[in-house]
Amino acid sequence: MFKRIADLRTEDNIGSTILLRGWIHRLRKQKEKTFIILRDDRGDIIQAICPSKLCEDLTIESSIAIQGKLEKDPRAVEGGFEVKVGKISIFNIADVDYPIGEYQSDEILLDFRHLSLRTRKMINVGKLRNSLLKYSREWFDKDNWMEVTPPILVQSSVEGGSTLFEVKYFNEKAYLSQSSQLYLESMIYCLGPVWTISPSFRAEKSRTIRHLAEFTHLEAEAPWIDMNDLITIQEKVIFSIITQIREHNKKELEFLNTAAIKKLHEISIPFEKITYDRAIDILRSTECRIRDNDGKERLIEWGDDLNLESERELTKDRSNPIFVMNYPLSIKPFYVKQDPLNKMTGLAVDLLAPQGYGEISGGGIREDNLEKLKNRMRETNLNPTDYSWYLDLRKYGSVPHGGFGLGLERLLRWILDFDDIKNVTLFPRTMTRILP
Amino acid sequence: MFKRIADLRTEDNIGSTILLRGWIHRLRKQKEKTFIILRDDRGDIIQAICPSKLCEDLTIESSIAIQGKLEKDPRAVEGGFEVKVGKISIFNIADVDYPIGEYQSDEILLDFRHLSLRTRKMINVGKLRNSLLKYSREWFDKDNWMEVTPPILVQSSVEGGSTLFEVKYFNEKAYLSQSSQLYLESMIYCLGPVWTISPSFRAEKSRTIRHLAEFTHLEAEAPWIDMNDLITIQEKVIFSIITQIREHNKKELEFLNTAAIKKLHEISIPFEKITYDRAIDILRSTECRIRDNDGKERLIEWGDDLNLESERELTKDRSNPIFVMNYPLSIKPFYVKQDPLNKMTGLAVDLLAPQGYGEISGGGIREDNLEKLKNRMRETNLNPTDYSWYLDLRKYGSVPHGGFGLGLERLLRWILDFDDIKNVTLFPRTMTRILP
Numbered sequence: 001m002f003k004r005i006a007d008l009r010t011e012d013n014i015g016s017t018i019l020l021r022g023w024i025h026r027l028r029k030q031k032e033k034t035f036i037i038l039r040d041d042r043g044d045i046i047q048a049i050c051p052s053k054l055c056e057d058l059t060i061e062s063s064i065a066i067q068g069k070l071e072k073d074p075r076a077v078e079g080g081f082e083v084k085v086g087k088i089s090i091f092n093i094a095d096v097d098y099p100i101g102e103y104q105s106d107e108i109l110l111d112f113r114h115l116s117l118r119t120r121k122m123i124n125v126g127k128l129r130n131s132l133l134k135y136s137r138e139w140f141d142k143d144n145w146m147e148v149t150p151p152i153l154v155q156s157s158v159e160g161g162s163t164l165f166e167v168k169y170f171n172e173k174a175y176l177s178q179s180s181q182l183y184l185e186s187m188i189y190c191l192g193p194v195w196t197i198s199p200s201f202r203a204e205k206s207r208t209i210r211h212l213a214e215f216t217h218l219e220a221e222a223p224w225i226d227m228n229d230l231i232t233i234q235e236k237v238i239f240s241i242i243t244q245i246r247e248h249n250k251k252e253l254e255f256l257n258t259a260a261i262k263k264l265h266e267i268s269i270p271f272e273k274i275t276y277d278r279a280i281d282i283l284r285s286t287e288c289r290i291r292d293n294d295g296k297e298r299l300i301e302w303g304d305d306l307n308l309e310s311e312r313e314l315t316k317d318r319s320n321p322i323f324v325m326n327y328p329l330s331i332k333p334f335y336v337k338q339d340p341l342n343k344m345t346g347l348a349v350d351l352l353a354p355q356g357y358g359e360i361s362g363g364g365i366r367e368d369n370l371e372k373l374k375n376r377m378r379e380t381n382l383n384p385t386d387y388s389w390y391l392d393l394r395k396y397g398s399v400p401h402g403g404f405g406l407g408l409e410r411l412l413r414w415i416l417d418f419d420d421i422k423n424v425t426l427f428p429r430t431m432t433r434i435l436p
Numbered sequence: 437m438f439k440r441i442a443d444l445r446t447e448d449n450i451g452s453t454i455l456l457r458g459w460i461h462r463l464r465k466q467k468e469k470t471f472i473i474l475r476d477d478r479g480d481i482i483q484a485i486c487p488s489k490l491c492e493d494l495t496i497e498s499s500i501a502i503q504g505k506l507e508k509d510p511r512a513v514e515g516g517f518e519v520k521v522g523k524i525s526i527f528n529i530a531d532v533d534y535p536i537g538e539y540q541s542d543e544i545l546l547d548f549r550h551l552s553l554r555t556r557k558m559i560n561v562g563k564l565r566n567s568l569l570k571y572s573r574e575w576f577d578k579d580n581w582m583e584v585t586p587p588i589l590v591q592s593s594v595e596g597g598s599t600l601f602e603v604k605y606f607n608e609k610a611y612l613s614q615s616s617q618l619y620l621e622s623m624i625y626c627l628g629p630v631w632t633i634s635p636s637f638r639a640e641k642s643r644t645i646r647h648l649a650e651f652t653h654l655e656a657e658a659p660w661i662d663m664n665d666l667i668t669i670q671e672k673v674i675f676s677i678i679t680q681i682r683e684h685n686k687k688e689l690e691f692l693n694t695a696a697i698k699k700l701h702e703i704s705i706p707f708e709k710i711t712y713d714r715a716i717d718i719l720r721s722t723e724c725r726i727r728d729n730d731g732k733e734r735l736i737e738w739g740d741d742l743n744l745e746s747e748r749e750l751t752k753d754r755s756n757p758i759f760v761m762n763y764p765l766s767i768k769p770f771y772v773k774q775d776p777l778n779k780m781t782g783l784a785v786d787l788l789a790p791q792g793y794g795e796i797s798g799g800g801i802r803e804d805n806l807e808k809l810k811n812r813m814r815e816t817n818l819n820p821t822d823y824s825w826y827l828d829l830r831k832y833g834s835v836p837h838g839g840f841g842l843g844l845e846r847l848l849r850w851i852l853d854f855d856d857i858k859n860v861t862l863f864p865r866t867m868t869r870i871l872p
Contacts (some may be wrong), residue, residue, distance in 0.1 A: 152635045153650050223457075429589050
């Protein structure tokens with residue numbers, strides 16, 4: 001019986017009586033007539049003109065159902081349709097102190113996120129998130145990967161102890177998963193290529209516009225792949241997501257950032273690949289400087305991690321993402337495989353998004369040799385006995401393998417070119433924000 | 437180049453030279469010939485006969501690649517195919533102390549879950565889990581629901597404080613989500629019908645074969661639905677999952693429990709609906725007894741919750757699931773809407789699986805009236821100020837709505853008729869188990 005605005009707003013329906021449900025998005029009361037902008041449950045809006053005597057009590061965000069004739073009026077919003085309301089029924093009259101107005105500080109919008117989700121910006125973000133999830137999965141499903149749900153409550157750290165959230169687990173300590181990687185690695189022996197979209201957690205002590213304490217983590221792992229395979233897989237996944245989004249989510253992209261459509265159309269595969277060595281050469285030639293731990297500034301050199309500024313420098317004039325591979329082993333985690341051709345570097349690869357954005361995905365080939373892995377643990381001050389189950393994977397039938405992880409919020413932030421990652425997240429979690 | 441056993445094991449390939457990779461599942465060494473059962477990365481197995489001099493070092497779970505001629509031998513496993521190995525290359529010789537043998541206690545299998553995942557039982561469970569996720573999503577996607585990722589780190593309890601896991605969240609306390617329901621409710625105002633498959637957490641202090649501390653929770657919520665709509669949605673979702681699984685996962689079901697196929701074919705919709713009142717009448721007529729908190733046994737009566745035994749009694753002679761609806765308000769959570777026709781009962785509905793299994797899904801219509809909701813909170817000793825953001829949803833444009841939640845592990849345990857829910861879970865978390 002009830003349809004949505006998007007279904008009814010057609011030339012065919014002009015003159016027909018239609019039924020709609022939704023919320024009062026905007027309201028202008030005159031003596032005889034009241035102008036309502038009605039927003040439905042998918043964020044579409046339409047103008048409705050209602051005899052004022054039928055709707056005296058209405059307030060912003062009140063929930064109503066209306067019945068009326070669909071007419072055309074070029075002055076009306078979104079394509080010039082309007083409803084001449086004959087009947088109105090009210091579900092709920094909203095309190096007059098609705099805290100979200102047209103212009104509101106970012107902090108208020110976050111404090112009342114349960115309400116600011118109803119802004120058209122966040123509705124469009126929500127729809128893009130739905131599409132991102134759907135099109136990510138579609139690729140893995142079509143390519144015959146197995147979806148798994150790795151545990152969130154864990155006792156082993158993947159990314160180092162400093163960003164672990166501690167959980168009181170009955171009489172023990174547990175942590176929230178920073179990455180499913182170690183578990184995905186255990187599954188390649190039984191399910192082959194596997195993937196997941198799971199929440200991951202990082203107790204990031206810095207307040208940045210790039211980090212969330214809880215994020216949506218797409219991760220994949222496969223046996224018997226090498227660096228070339230891994231790079232090709234990432235290219236395919238990301239290009240498939242981008243082409244689907246630019247095809248199916250034009251409306252949302254246009255609303256949120258028209259430039260995004262053009263940007264996505266400029267992406268093509270294969271993406272360029274450069275080594276870390278080459279990256280350092282480029283950065284030194286542009287005199288990229290970094291700050292040491294003791295605060296002194298100096299020219300970047302081989303062995304330094306690529307920080308935000310260096311990633312920006314490498315990507316600012318590009319329209320296509322770029323892979324940087326074969327980093328110094330010393331700046332990468334214990335599980336990265338040593339390059340058989342150069343023992344100083346590891347088979348890690350990061351994907352940097354263009355226009356100065358920086359890392360959206362990281363991965364690599366994993367160390368599959370038990371003794372080398374143990375040595376790397378000791379070098380990075382980890383105790384191999386804390387990882388005994390993980391080491392078993394190398395003890396019993398180890399195989400070459402690799403994988404990658406991609407933060408869906410980071411990808412979306414880049415697509416939309418939003419300043420703050422919180423704005424592509426429905427209920428962001430940061431150092432200072434756990435509510436609502 | 438490399439394919440899987442399932443792709444190669446065809447009559448067409450008899451006589452061809454094939455390449456396979458995998459692990460030594462079983463091994464029988466003779467003087468001249470060694471009989472290998474090779475297991476590939478999707479758990480299929482094939483017999484391979486290898487000159488013993490080529491494979492002297494092999495052990496159970498060693499990882500190898502073989503090249504050889506595919507032949508037929510009626511004595512061989514899984515369809516009578518075997519490979520006459522010409523070349524073998526070894527990735528890794530597994531240590532001889534591989535802890536998983538053919539007959540192993542449940543505890544050992546759980547202690548070494550990272551290895552026991554390689555048993556064919558767990559591989560088939562893994563494949564069924566992949567299908568359950570896929571076919572659940574497929575229904576919601578086709579029916580135009582929006583997928584969301586609600587936060588896991590929260591400060592409000594949905595299911596009562598006793599099963600909350602506490603997290604040290606920077607300088608605050610937070611909890612792990614027991615259910616996404618409250619967040620899904622906030623999203624129906626902006627995204628309409630929404631759903632998620634997210635991990636949920638319950639600090640269950642009892643050791644049971646029905647409970648996990650972390651489980652895979654399918655939840656859905658929609659605006660403007662009534663009890664009939666809600667029941668129909670659940671029927672459709674579950675029937676769609678069941679029909680897809682029985683069609684596409686015959687092989688896994690046959691391996692794990694042949695009887696499951698017949699059982700799934702006996703399911704048809706609509707499912708029977710009975711009220712709680714009627715359930716109590718039935719249970720009293722069969723003299724169903726329950727134990728009071730003080731330990732005394734007595735006949736079940738109106739106002740008692742349906743425990744395991746009563747759910748078993750109601751479902752033991754059925755082949756179809758059954759909905760039980762309109763429970764006493766006093767035994768249901770604060771958010772359940774009071775039945776307008778009977779103020780003693782609430783619009784809650786549980787779905788009980790047949791053959792004595794019991795609850796797999798629970799849901800209901802939510803209280804949409806602000807004052808009634810606050811009163812219910814006070815009656816259940818909750819402080820409305822702790823839920824102020826949730827109450828805002830009733831203050832600003834409240835609409836009738838409802839939803840449900842379904843534990844995917846419970847559903848799978850019922851489908852497979854497994855005793856222990858841990859056996860349908862890849863890395864189960866219970867009071868005594870957080871590793872591996």
